[in-house]
Amino acid sequence: MKLPLAYYQQPDVVAIARDLVGKYLFTRIDGVLTGGRIVETEAYAHIDDQACHSHLGRFTKRTRVMYEAGGVAYVYLIYGRYALFNIITNVAGKADAVLIRGLEPTEGIAEMQLRRGLTTAAKNLTAGPGLLTQALGIQVSHYGTDLSGDLIWLEDHQEVVPAADIVASPRVGIDYAGADAALPWRFRIKGNPWTSPAK
DNA sequence: CTAAGGATTAACT
């Protein structure tokens, strides 16, 4: 079943990030259903987290939707090329977010290959935050998309991922965040090949 | 291992 808005509005973004591992992410963009199982996430908290774009209450064009109530998409461009997909959580005014870093494809694999410009079944089809957005057709124009709608949404398939199979580790690529870089707020399924290639 | 790439932002004039 589709996750309700109330799910995203829970206060503990780290708990949500951990719980999202094993859930499913789908998009229906250009009328084509694509999606898969979430195997890697990272939590970003509003306050006390310098790695978060919204830290210290910065309120700009880019971070605007982070302050909305949980349940919208925060898509932004990194390194001029790649769109990263985040889910805004918590209530309005608390700019918490969960970054989706890895997806195990289950639906619309042929379409995903097409979007990636591949002719063969690549094993890195959706392994990486910039790749899964390409595969699912998510672009920066989807900034602010309501996740209770029919364009981008998440589903709970009642799958239980054993706690022992979920590993927590420091987040990736955020050395600039100082001491906060050590927080174990990255969650992934142990040994899953679709987790991101980044260190 | 490195190079590329464009938006964003802070720091200037």
Next chain:
DNA sequence: GTTAATCCTTAGT
């Protein structure tokens, strides 16, 4: 108004 630095990465040597 402009410039320079930075970035939650990937693809290609």
